[in-house]
Amino acid sequence: MILAKLTITKRRSALSNLPLSLYAAYNKTIERMRESQDQDDLGMKVLMWIYLAKRALKVIELQHALSVEDGAELLDPDNFPPKITLLHCCCGLVTVDNETSTVRLVHYTLQEYLHSYEKEYFPDGHSLIARTCLTYL
Numbered sequence: 001m002i003l004a005k006l007t008i009t010k011r012r013s014a015l016s017n018l019p020l021s022l023y024a025a026y027n028k029t030i031e032r033m034r035e036s037q038d039q040d041d042l043g044m045k046v047l048m049w050i051y052l053a054k055r056a057l058k059v060i061e062l063q064h065a066l067s068v069e070d071g072a073e074l075l076d077p078d079n080f081p082p083k084i085t086l087l088h089c090c091c092g093l094v095t096v097d098n099e100t101s102t103v104r105l106v107h108y109t110l111q112e113y114l115h116s117y118e119k120e121y122f123p124d125g126h127s128l129i130a131r132t133c134l135t136y137l
Helices: 008-016 022-035 042-052 059-067 083-088 108-116 125-136
Strands: 094-097 102-105
Touching (some): 042 094, 042 102, 042 108, 059 083, 083 094
16 A cells, blocks of 8 residues: 555655556555455455445445355344445445445446456355345345
């Protein structure tokens, strides 16, 4: 991260090493998300739900989906990830439309990128979503 560099020289050096394409930038950001151990893969789960959803999800819908524990009989409201956490764990790849309270990818090119890497990033995405929905019901 550029702003994490403490001197102008180090920031210039970091600027000269930026990815040259959008796909490279997305790849680097997702690598950074995956390396973040304290997020419990939450960032990738958020991307999966937004990318694979058939329609735009509201923040509360995404919170419900992410709070479902496999095999649980009751929904635990204390397990809802806060909105700010959903945004931070995705390292800027996700945004919230404050007028509609919907969560979306930051740009349509990210949708295209995820489509190219769907099998790598979300190999069991559809079945995980189906299982989550059935557990929720």
